[in-house]
Amino acid sequence: MSTHSTGQNRITDADLAKTALAAGDPTGWFEQLYTAAEKGEAVIPWARNEPNPELAAWAAAHPGDGRRALVVGSAFGDDPEVLAAAGYATTGFDVAATAVAAAQRRFPDSAVDYRVADLLAPPPEWHHAFDLVVEIINVQAMPRDVRPKAIASVAGFLAPGGTALVCEVAEESVDTAGGPPWPLTRAEVESFAQDGVRLVSIEPIRDNTRWWAEFTR
Secondary structure, eight states, X not given: OOOOOSSTTOOOHHHHHHHHHHTTOTTHHHHHHHHHHHTTSOOXXXXXXXXXXXXXXXXXXXXXXXXXXXXXXXXXXHHHHHHHHTTOEEEEEESOHHHHHHHHHHSTTOOOEEEEOBTTBOOGGGTTOEEEEEEESSGGGSOTTTHHHHHHHHHHHEEEEEEEEEEEEBGGGOOOOSOSOOOBOHHHHHTTOXXXXXXXXXXXXXXXXXXXXXEEO
């Protein structure tokens, strides 16, 4: 997930993550990266300017009908917007206030409730509150020592009878040195099934480079 550029003095996500982790702040580097990107000093390596295609296909087949949805790590808003268009009452959150502000500017008439929040310390009122929870390549940006807490938070958002969708880079198919990202094994993806959440399905996608999993409570 590290930024690669021919420009001089480019700030990379890997460098920022290393500094933040050394300071005991596993999520602080996200805001630093988005701020640097606004200044033209970095790029956001996961920014697609379009929704995740698997999520878009899933949403097209599963209209929201007003049910509540939560998007973890909403970035520039592509994934929350596709859910809102499918009829979900959608909240998108990101730990980076700069990302949230950028999404709001990008979609000024949006029905999405964009919020600044930390996956490692989420608002207590979100516990068991959402009918759909979407986690796509965010947990893998956290090192393994804090990952169990992040996974527990995602599971905790899901309301009874709801659906959680999880998509992460598959460690089994990727040779990465250092990080971020720190890809997830199948067992780690399956560990979202906790606190009453159970696994419905898991499959490799994109030529076995990612896991796509569905859970329910």
